[in-house]
Each structure stands twice: as C-alpha cells, then as structure tokens.
Amino acid sequence: AQSVAQPEDQVNVAEGNPLTVKCTYSVSGNPYLFWYVQYPNRGLQFLLKYITGDNLVKGSYGFEAEFNKSQTSFHLKKPSALVSDSALYFCAVRDMNHYGGSQGNLIFGKGTKLSVKP
Template structure:
C-alpha cells in the first residue's frame, strides 16, 4: 500500500530564513506527488506537484520541492520565509498505475504546522 510520512509535526523558522518541510513516501510504481497548504478554517489549496520530468518543481507563493527518487523524498522548500506562510502543510502521493494495492486514490500525510516568527 502507498503511504506518506511527514516526520515533523511542527517546524519553526524565523522570517527571512529558508524553510524546509519534509516528506517521504512509499509507493510501488512511479509516484505523483503533491503539496497542499491549509490556512485556519479554509480548505486545502494546491501548491505544486511532481508528475515527471525535472526533479525540482516550482509552485505557488515562491515554494518549490525536490523529488529525490533514491531517498523517496519530496521536501518542500522556500528560500525566504514570510509570517504569512504560517499554516498547515500536507504532502500527498498517488500511484497512477494502481500498483500499490490496486488503488489509485491519493494518500495524504498527517500534516506539518509551519510557524514563521517575525
């Protein structure tokens, strides 16, 4: 079965510093990988995705993520954090070939709370 791990419940960073939110995954085939952000009392908003091609993916609001197949990771990064980036971040994986237990459904991680201090 496919799975996603976000090893940190919370990440704290000072405004202006670089940030990294970690994500590792497990699927049988080649993965589709996503990052979503959730602000308080709001639905999830899509940030970026990796389907194929360049391992470095650029997304909304200056975020980027690097797909590392050997480490089965898809960490979210931003060079300079803003206080307004404080939110809950979710990594998700989908097996488009249905090799992970025959399911095509996307699986989300537990989420990482990012807190950016002024």
C-alpha cells in the same frame, strides 16, 4: 501499500530564513506527488506537483520542492520565509501505476504545522 510520512509535526523558522518541510513516500510504482497548504478554517489549496521530468518543481507563493527518487523524498522548500506562510502543510502521493479505482486515490500525510516568527 501506499503511504506518506511527514516526520515533523511542527517546523519553526524565523522570517527571512529558508524553510524546509519534509516528506517521504512509499508506492509500488512511480509516484505522483503533491503539496497542499491549509490556512485556518479553510480547505486545502494546491501548491505544486511532481509528475515527471525535472526533479526541482516550482509552485505558488515562491515555494518549490525537490523530488529525490533514491531517498523517496519530496521536501518542500522556500528560500525566504514570510510570516504569512504560517499554515498547515500536507504532502500527498498517488501511485501512477494504479490510477482509477481506490488505489488511484491520493494518500495524504498527517500534516506539518509551519510557524514563521517575525
């Protein structure tokens, strides 16, 4: 069965410091991986995705993520955090070998709350 784990409920960083939000996944085939951000009282917004190719993908608002197949991880990173980055972050995975049908749907992690202090 597909699954996604975000091992940290909350990550605290100081403004200007680098940030990492962790994500590991489990799928039977090759993964499609996504990161979303949710601000208070809003829907989720797409940040970036890994489908194939370069293991380092760049996305919106200066975020990037590194795909590591051997560690089945897809950690979200940013070199210099901003207070405005404070939000809830979700990792999601879709099994490429099961697109179509219920198995092709996105599976979301439980979310990690990022808090950036001035």
